[in-house]
Amino acid sequence: MAASKESKARRVARMHEEYAILCEMYPDVYCALHFHNPFELLVATVLSAQTTDKRVNSVTPELFAIYPDPGSMARADPSRLEGIIHPVGFYHAKAAHLLGLSQMLTEDFDGRVPQTMDELTSLPGVGRKTANVVLGNAFGIPGFPVDTHVIRVTGRLRWRTDWRTTHPDPVRIEHEICDCFPPEDWTDLSHRLIFHGRQTCHARRPDCGSCPLAASCPSAGTLG
DNA sequence: ATCCCGAGGG
DNA sequence: CCCTCTGGAT
Structure with missing residues (x-):
């Protein structure tokens, strides 16, 4: 069990690689809401x-x-x-x-x-x-917003240690991801995961064909 | 039919 | 843990 399980170092390295790909896929993902205060x-x-x-x-x-x-x-x-x-x-x-x-x-x-x-x-x-x-x-206080997209996408990419869980705990997901990325990345990373969930990694029919992450995604092709 | 960058209530 | 809350777009 422990032997076949991916090491944390390897998993974190993969998460960082996939984050870099998300940055290439969605160059302009910032707060869509304009606000003044x-x-x-x-x-x-x-x-x-x-x-x-x-x-x-x-x-x-x-x-x-x-x-x-x-x-x-x-x-x-x-x-x-x-x-x-x-x-x-x-x-x-x-x-x-x-x-x-x-x-x-x-x-x-x-x-x-x-x-x-x-x-x-x-x-x-x-x-x-x-x-x-x-x-x-x-x-400017680092936080990691977890919504339904983040739950789904991180589960498919296996960014969660409990990715098999039917009803994952959003707080635990937040802590797991924050443990693997520096605080200055949290807000931006969350936005990109959410955007990816909306644009490509849909709940029902994810568009794996046009997804650069499919090559390293454990769930690619097993859905829809 | 299903989904939208969820939260509160039972 | 389930359900509801809104309506428009796809």
């Missing part, structure tokens, strides 16, 4: 859940023109807020999240976006993935 990024990221960045970007200009800061958003009329963010979907829950979130920012955090994982995830609508995006992009 941590509050705007936080709101835009909360809105981004299970939607496309295009829809989020279609509502944020009006949203931030009317509610430029936590104080004004905390006093927003719920139905008006719902109307503004309606195109992103999940508008009822997300409007409630934005209201509660901005109220909590004004009451508990002096109107500022907190800079720790525990404080961020205490906000309504903010999970670990969203918190890591905000930490990395707004504050």
